[in-house]
Amino acid sequence: MRVPLSWLREYVDLPATESGRDVQAKLIAVGLEVETVERLGDGLKGPLVVGQVLTIEELEGFKKPIRFCTVDVGRANGTGEPQEIVCGARNFSVGDKVVVVLPGAVLPGDFKIAARKTYGKTSHGMICSGDELGMGDDGTHGIIVLPPEYEVGTDAIELLELVDEVLDIAVTPDRGYCLSMRGVARETAIAYGLPLRDPALLDVPPPNSAGYPVQVSDPMGCERFTARTVTGLEPEARTPLWMQRRLQKAGMRPVSLAVDVTNYVMLELGQPLHAYDRTSVDGPIGVRRATPGEQLTTLDGTKRVLDAEDMVITDNRGPIGLAGVMGGANTEIAAPVADPETGRLHGTTDVVIEAAHFDALAIARTARRHKLSSEAAKRFERGVDPEAASAAAQRTVDLLVLLAGGRAEEGVTEVVSPRGPRTITLPANHPDKVAGVDYGRETVVRRLQQVGCDVYGQDELVVTVPSWRPDLSEPNDLAEEVIRLEGYENLPSTLPKPPAGRGLTERQRMHRRVGRALAGAGYVETLNYPFTGSAVLDQLGIEPDDPRRAAVTLVNPLSDEEPDLRTTLIPGLLNALRRNYGRGTHDLALFETGPVFRATGDEKPASRLVVDRRPTDDEIASLDASLPQQPRRAAVVLAGGREQAGWWGDGRPGIWADAVEAGRTVAREAGVELIVRQDQHAPFHPGRCAALLALVDGEEILVGNAGELHPRVIKTLALPERTCAMEIDLDRLEQAAGGPLRAPKISVFPVATQDVALVVDETVPAADVEAALRDGAGELLESLRLFDIFTGEQLGAGKKSLAYALRFRAADRTLTADEASAARDAAVAAAVERTGAVLRG
């Protein structure tokens, strides 16, 4: 809502010195979000006067038609001589009254006016367009042609009210009444403690049977319908300048007098109005729900197929308006058109004015269904004062009579479904308890009365809320009125005393640790959007029946290519990897932790549960069952150098083993020792892919995969060579986590070290050899480490030698050489038996 300060002053006697910013601060404090204060005509300086065009000479030979004019500006130029002005506009003729800016003046935007040579003439000033004066462009880019009644030499700055301030207020959905001057004026009056001149306090004749016939067949959807008729409008009548200016400042474009008047009254009182050309309405006006499939062409020229829920205004032919949203084209007020023979203007002379009150929800649904957000719908959705309808109709009638020479017909139609006043009961100290402040009953009552409530009672207040405040329905609503008017800024600052908390949960700690561990290992965290599409899964070579294809799909995605939510973190990370690579960073190690989304396929639509009680556990369970699985994952991608080359020596590229190790790093933070096995799994290289497993209740479960990406994937996605990745499920790791760690017992007896080299087939996994060695070595084994792998001719083709360092130690004694050797021999024997290993001599 744009509120010109000059207009606001009509209803509240603000101190003359009060600036727009002052009013802004006051209104913000009582809860109106005044986003900006626009200073119209800032820096504007005259002379800017009314002139009359005396002569026009068309200048030839230029790229565009140019006029050399003489203009009578009275004594404004000091001489009284005609002013010579060059003008590029063409929408005026000799005799027209125009707005002339003279040398020495400054227009908005620090545009200094001086006499200057142009098109071979000297132009002593300018004939102005609305744009140049900061009035907003009417779309024609032409100069302003004033009504003939203004005298030459009149100061146009005042005449056109060019200097003003406009408050732009973002009205919240609960304050529909502030979508009117009346509502903003009421808040202003309260904020300043000044009286309000309520523009809705008008004398309205009582309804009678002579009015235009109206039949409301849906009183729930339309609780009030006022119809008034004005006849004999003069087609020549134009919207007066003051009204045009107010409409412009409020952000509306002047159209024609009848339309301008209805818009003006809507801005003033908040009541949307509609004017029908009476000659094109056929029979009584009706209000009903549409029959499905019915059609209506609205004023914006769009043909709309109506829904059974849409409320329509009808005449004998059918719908003539989408109630409360937009009128129909078939009863539009006709703009005056000149008769080509007589030159006389023809246009609408008789109008029926509608001031109705429609159900907020019905209007909201219709506006949304037809994607049609009109000024009227915006107001009805947020709640319009039903009691203001007849005043608004009266105000419209009065203005049409005054400005268009119309005649108000005596008939006054009012169809009203009576509604009782709304009352709220609350303890007088309720606002005090909500705020934590002792306001006292007197203050509470006074503040509630200020917002328009009637208040009765002592300790228990019975409050009747005003008709323009449909948002006030609960005791806390009234508490807010008291607290905001007493000033949020005056609230004290106290701290509650929560019971002792338990800190972070084990799971939350684990998620933090995982992030720290990966960052500590050199990975940089990225937060990637979860939006994705099936194309990337195709590129990753993921099979049609893979569970990663079970995506959650959005109804309204930002991009049609990415309608799904991610089922894996890897594509997002690869995107970030590629972006970094493209920006010249080539050694990359990235990670992300976050949920992926897996549709189970069994999700039932979530039910609309009631809100007047807690849902039952079954109902909550049914809501949860409507959701996809959302397991939390961690993933890494890496490419380029893992270690840099430098003065210390060579660098080292990131390889599959780093990816697997990243998995171990994550698992370790969850307290889980991973089991790693060879695997084949898209999008990984079939020979360089590890399955990451963990024990849950003694059973191995898959928790993730790691390895080098498939060369085809790397090529398709244009990734750096040998890009590697790892993804692991943190929720599954959490399941696999053991309890608190048991501290190892530290033996202080000497260690006995034994190295063994075992020759096995190339295909035997090192993990199997290691497991056999551990099992065979028994409890004397303190640690075991693979320190070398060797392949070569002397071993024979298809063989590899694995060299292990075994450290033995007993808890209670120094081991003898024989004991250590025996343990080693047992370890080797197990490896020989289980993996076909041969001890290398």
Place this chain on the structure above:
Amino acid sequence: MSAPNKSYDPVEVEALKPEEIAARLDEALAAIAAAADLEALREVKVAHAGDRSPLALANREIGALPPHAKAEAGKRVGQARGRVNQALKVRQEELEAERDARVLVEEAVDVTLPHDRVPAGARHPLTTFMERVADVFVAMGYEVAEGPEVEAEWFNFDALNFVPDHPARQMQDTFFVQGNSTEGDESGVVLRTHTSPVQARTLVDREPPVYVVCPGRVYRTDELDATHSPVFHQIELLAVDEGLTMADLKGTLDHMVRALFGPDMKTRLRPNYFPFTEPSAEMDMVCYVCRGESVGNPDRPCRTCSSEGWIELGGCGMVNPKVLIACGVDPEKYSGFAFGFGIDRMLMFRHNVEDMRDMFEGDVRFTRPFGMEI
């Protein structure tokens, strides 16, 4: 006592003459002083203090002296040998010190050499900032609650008093999830538009008193630009207990901004509207960048607060009793307060992030400097 030795050599032993001893001593001391390094000193030691050195040989001759001369000669030789050994020791220490000093010089390196062998990793500042905010409240006794990002509309809207078709429901541009039924039914499931559904989940789950915060990721259908992102982050706070007031809300907010932005930070509440709080407020804090000094000061404009002096942090208010009822909490007995703040915006002005896109493009040059904690 032995009998006096009567069979001594009447000729005095040449080597034990005082001038001879003095000469040997001088020779030894000169040699010691002349030893240039530890190797040379070792040779000097053998030559002048070894078993075959002149003084050692002289010592052996003492026995040949008449008894009255023995003591004097012995003393003379002993003193000389003592002085040699002392000189050797001093020289030894000197030379060792010289050698040590030389080795340290030789071993010197250029400690300014870089050693960025494994480039540092980092956590995302949004992650660490959310943790930091949460920790402020954990320290006060709050717990951290979590909820799903794909959420039932009932939790995201209905339970929070967003009436169907109410304009407030449209204020939040929502991503809707497709149902999987063939009849094209609406799924009733959305990407959560705020962290507030966690309020409802917490209240449904726990008995008051409830003091929780919920940091998390939320979604709205905004295209990514310098100041908007379809995916962003909020932190939600909910306190429900007996007798909580708006003053408690104000105090809690004051504490938070001081803990996060410094002890001199101030907050301001402005009336506003949210369906799930009543009374509702918008909370501002003094501009972190200009501290309000840009207001009315065209020479020092502030881009962060547009020279307004205040920065909008988010919405807050007293939990609407309708929300308590929908979650099974008795509004006659309990009251509560709640707020939800945009983490991304807070991070932007706390750390001068000029473009929202930097936070979501994953460029390591942006994230790396933030390290492990902020």
